[in-house]
Amino acid sequence: MKTGIKLFDSELRVMDVLWKEGETTAKEIAVILNEQVGWSKTTTYTVVKKCLEKGAIERRDPNFVCRPLITREDVQEFETNELINRMYDGAADQLVASILENKNLSGPEIERLKQIVNSLE
Secondary structure (H helix, E strand, O other), X not given: XXXXXXXXXXXXXXXXXXXXXXXXXXXXXXXXXXXXXXXXXXXXXXXHHHXXXXXXXXXEOOOOEEEEOOOHHXXXXXHHXXXXXXXXOOOHHHHHHXXXXXXXXXXXXXXHHHHHHHHHX
C-alpha cells in the first residue's frame, strides 16, 4: 500500500467508482457521480485531480482514463490502523471489544468471528 494516503469522503466516492468499474474515464466518473450524488462535472474533476495528486489513481491519455493505484483493502487497513491509534492508543483488542459490546451480532457473525480468532492461534 502507498502508506500515508489519507482519503476524504469525496475522494472515497471517486475511488469507489473505480473499484467497482475498473479503469474509467473522468467523464464517465462524472456521469456516475452526477447520478449518485448530484455532483457537477467540475466538482468530480476537482476531486479526481486531488486523487491524482495524492497518488491514489493515475491517468492515461487519450480520454483521461483513470486507474486506481490503491485497493479498497489498502484504504480499509489504513483507516482501521488510524482509528486504532487515534481512539484506542494502538490497542486493537480494545477496538474489537468495543464493537462486540455495542453491536448485536447474529449467530453466523459470531461464528465467523470465532473462526477468525481460532485461525490466528
